[in-house]
Amino acid sequence: MSVKRNPIQRRLVNLVLLISGAVLLLACTTILTYEFLTSRQTTVEQASTLGKIIATNSTAALAFDNPTDANEILSALKAERLVVGAGLYNKEGKLFSHYPSDVPEGEFPVRPEDDGYRFEASNLVGIQPVTLGQKRLGTLYLKWDLKAVYGRFLFYGASIVVIMTGCLLAAAYMLSKTLRRQISEPILELAETAKAVSDRQDYSVRARKVGQGELGFLTDVFNQMLARIQEQNMAMKESEQRVRAVLNSAMTAVVVIERSGRIIDWNPRAELAEKIVPVRFREEHRARLAHLSKEGDASVQNRVYELPGLRRDGTEFPVELSIGVMQNERVATFCWFITDITERKQSETKLQTQLSRMELLDRITRAIAERQDLRSIFQVVIGSLEENLPLDFGCICLYDPTTETLTVANVGSRSEGLASRLSMLDDARVPIDRNGLSSCVRGHLIYEPDIQGSAFPFPKRLASVGLRSFVAAPLPVQDKVFGVLLAARQAAHSFTSPDCEFIRHLSEHVALAAHQANLYNSLQIAYDDLRQTQQAVMQQERLRALGQMASGIAHDINNAISPIALYTETLLEKEPNLSERARSYLQVTQHAIEDVAQTITRMREFYRQREAQLTLAPVQLNGLVPQVKDLTHARWSDMPQQRGIVVQMRAELTPGLPETMGIENEIREALVNLVFNAVDAMPEGGTITVRTVQSGPFVHLEVSDTGTGMDEDTRRRCLEPFFTTKGERGTGLGLAMVYGMAQRNNAEVQIESELGKGTTVRLVFPVSAPTGRKLDPASSAAPVDALRILIVDDDPLLIRALRDTLEDDGHSVIAAPGGQEGIDAFEKAHRNREPFSLVITDLGMPHVDGRKVSAAIKALSPRTPVILFTGWGQRLIAERDLPEHVDRVLNKPPKLQDLRVALAELTARNGSRNS
The missing domain is CATH 3.30.450.40 (GAF domain)
Known part of the structure; x- marks a missing residue:
């Protein structure tokens, strides 16, 4: 190209602009690259800090298996607008919690990858371990969307590049315009030299130096550049020779083909290319080669194909064929690479076999783990x-x-x-x-x-x-x-060796699973034993709670029935003109009162073993049955008839039944409970049969019904305290009290039941000699002279009943309605020299109780007998909590005989009626 057609001035301007642009591009590239890398590092550091904070806050949620707290912690990421996803995995690698909560779990990785932070396309993904001390609790997965950050970065970078480019190009243009006349000649000289080098490819040509200064320096540099190009040209030729040597020695066949199909270059290995194609593929191979040569089929370019090859011995082997395209402005060539991949295929086969074995091992391990x-x-x-x-x-x-x-x-x-x-x-x-x-x-x-x-x-x-x-x-x-x-x-x-290795690994897993199964069975046995122990402890705790409740109930009920007991016994003793019918009614009432008193006494301790002071006496079971029939008549006859239901009660008594040793009122109360249960078990009516049978050295007392019956689980648990099938109507204490009676009377409880066929409860008593002397309630105490007695009680009905009873026996009675009033009355009598022969005080009274009353009386008159009259008597005796200043404790409801015996014994021991 002629210099005149392309003036040096224009070329100088173009050259200056080109150099300036190159410098600008390099500078901008360097700055933007540095800023991009710095911003990525800063982003990773910030993300790591955020990940550590979230992981630290999540330790408690993972440690206590609390997904709610984990969701709240992850929801705090709403403040981080770049965070588009977060997941918390437990130590087994399962997704425990994720954010946002409305994103399906399938959008998150099934299992967390390796720990660390890495960029994936326009996202930053972080895997942060969640640890507590040295223990790893789980893994935190975080995902940031950096598209907005990258967008801003590109915008600002482009703006800077545009501004700097405009400024630099304007300055370069002004500079080149000013200086182009001063440097035209040196530049023309350089141009002529460059043209000579280009035309003759002679890198030994050097430019003539014109003047000093920058243009002279430029000429020197240009000549030095030519010297370096000459050296590089020689080095390139040497490199080409080395590449040729490498290709000639390579095991991969290399063939270079023009678009026309003409082979222009190849290595020695490629000389066998035609021979390695199996016969059945050669026609197809030639057709595809022709098509590629003529059309330049883009579908096969830059792709890898696996084809069968043929060895000289006739055996086939796998080869890999790849086609690369080398193209410039004028011509395109194709480079074929053919590689023997036999070893790789063998390795892949082995790897696939190993993976299948690992998958099988995993499946078996999962199956046996369940x-x-x-x-x-x-x-x-x-x-x-x-x-x-x-x-x-x-x-x-x-x-x-x-x-x-x-x-x-x-x-x-x-x-x-x-x-x-x-x-x-x-x-x-x-x-x-x-x-x-x-x-x-x-x-x-x-x-x-x-x-x-x-x-x-x-x-x-x-x-x-x-x-x-x-x-x-x-x-x-x-x-x-x-x-x-x-x-x-x-x-x-x-x-094979992999088969043996697989069986060895499998045997280790099987051994571990078997060991775990044995441990599980051992733990299950230990757990069952522990559960039985816990049930026993819970049963004892329920009994203790029942005893505490019974103490309060007994006190209130005993106070209520004490006047009835006293008046009933007085009428039976003092009224000889009573009709037989009235006397019978009073006797039934007396038995009922005694049963009530015994029942509430046993409520706290119905499972306690019989104490030594409770003496068993001969009991005729045949005599108890008619009494129970009369006591329960309203329950099994009258009340069901009001609902149109008929319940019949039959007695099948064995004549001449021997006596058994026991506590009569307890057995009678247990029999009443069994009758009530039988009535409840027959909502549509039926028959109750009370039967006595002698079986060798034992006497059986049976209560049978024709009701709904019980299943095996109910039959097994029916003796437990508080267990009931009656809903809100039941207390769960009836059969438990029957069982307690049996324990105290050396008896056994047997229950036979079947759904739809009724229930039979059998009490088995031994026939044996008495274990103690039966107390005769009808025996009379020694006569006692008239006494002056102080009664202290806050119950006016009981005071009246005691006063009437004692006055009928000829005693003088003074009553005080409270503890302080009783102390004042005793002090007044003591000062007036009108002492009381004996003091009867209640235990539980407001403000001043019986303990304080007895202590005050003993302080004034140590010889005055004090009787503690209370519904807490059995509890005080059992717990050895008798007040220090009390001479005798009598239970409520009182019995005249017990009261008279206590008066006789205490006044006789005192030796005087006066203090």
Whole structure:
């Protein structure tokens, strides 16, 4: 190109602008690159800090398995607008919580990847461990969307580049315009030299230096550049020679083809290219080559194909073909690379086999992890091996070191035929021989590739049914072998090294699962024992709570029935003109009062063993039945008839029934409870049968009904306190009190019941000699002279009843309605020398109780007897909490005989009626 057609001035301007642009581009690229890398590093540091904070805050949620707290912690990421996703995984790698909550769990990774922060496209992904001390609790997954950040970065970068480019180009243009006249000649000289170099490719030409200064320096630099280009040209030729040498020695065939199909270059390996194509593919190969040469088929360019190749011996082998395109402005060439990939294919096959084995191992491990008994674990293992490995025969045996034998624990379903022929079905015994089995039980895996012709017993036994090779893998736990996994095939040398390694790994997993199953069974037994112990403790706790409740109930009820007891007993004793009917009614009332008193006394301690002071007396059970029938008549006859229901009660009594030793009122109360229960069990009516039977040295008292009956679980629990099937109507104490009575009376409770067929409760009493002397309630105490008695009680009805009763016996009675009033009355009488012969005080009174009253009386007159009259009597005696200043404790409701005996004994011991 002529210099005149392209003036040097214009070229100078273009050159200056080009250099300035290049410098600008380099500077901008450097700055933007630095800012981009710095911003990415800063983003990672900020993200790491945020991840550590969230991970620290999430330790409690993972430690206590609280997904709610985890959701709240992750929801705090709303303040981070770049965070588009976060997930919290537990230590098993399962997703525990995620943010946003409305995003499906499938949008998050199934399992967290390796810890760290990395960029993925326009996102930043962070995997942060969640630890507590040295313990890893889980993993935090965070995802930032950096599209907006990158957008702003590109915008600002482009703006800076545009501004700097405009400024620099304007300055360069002004500078070149000013200086172009001063440098035209040196530039023209340089141009002529460059044209000479370009035309002749002669890099030895040098430009003539014109003047000094920058242009002279430029000429020197230009000449130096030519010298370096000359050196590089020589180096390139040397490099081309080296590349050629490498291609010539490469094992990959390289062929360079023009678009026209003409081969322009190749290496020696490519000389065999035509010969390695199998015959059945050669026509297709030539057609595709022709099509590619003519059309330049883009579908095959820059892609890798796997094709079969042909060796000189006629065997095929896999090859890899890739086609690269080398194109410039004028011509395009294709470079073919052909590589033998036999070894890679073999490695891939081995890797695929190993992956399939690992997948099988994983499936088996997961399956046995869900089972807690050895039999099902062994079934899963052997079944999976038979189906997937596969096996012709497989079984698991348990090792007994004492007898040196293996016991077959499980045989695969497909192996049962061979197992039957081998006499190795479940529970069969296999002795340890000196071949592989003895070494296996010591912890070594044994592989016998061909057992045909073996002289050892066990291999010979397997060979007798057509098996040729087998593997025996030990099942070790804590350095001890407890079993052996046997796998056999009918082909010799049929187990590869990976097969044996897989069986070895599997045996370790099976051993661990079996050990865990044994631990689980042991823990289950321990748990059952603990649960039974807890139930026993809870039952004792319920009994203690019942006793505490009964103490308060007993006090109130005893106070209420005390006047009734006193008046009833007085009428029976003092009114000889009563009719037989009235006397009978009063006697029934008296028995009922005594039963009530005994019942509320037992409410707190119905499971307590009979105390020594409670004396058993002869009881005629046949005599109790009519009494109970009369006492319960309204409950089983009148009340059901109001609802149109008929309940009949029959008595089947054995004549001449011997007496049994017991507490009569307790047995009568228990019989009443059983009758009430029988009525409740017959909502549609029916028949109640009370029966007495002698059976050898025992006497049976039975209550049977024709009601709904009980299932086995209800029958087993019906004696538990507070257990009831009556809903809100029941207390759950009736049968429990019956059981307590039986314990105190040396009796046994038997319950027979079936749904829809009724229930029979049987009380079994022994026929034996009395264990103590029966107290005769009708015996009279020694006569007592008239006494002056002070009664202190806050219950006006009880005061009136005691006063009437004692005055009927000839005593003088003074009553005080409270503790302080009683102390004042006693002090007044003591000052007036009108002392009381005896003081009867209640225990529980407001402000001043019976303890303070007795203490005050003993302080004034130590010889004055004090009787504590209370409904808490049994509790005080049982807990040994008798007040210090009390001479005698009498229970409420009182009995005249007990009261008279106490008066006689205390006044006789005192020796005087006066203090």
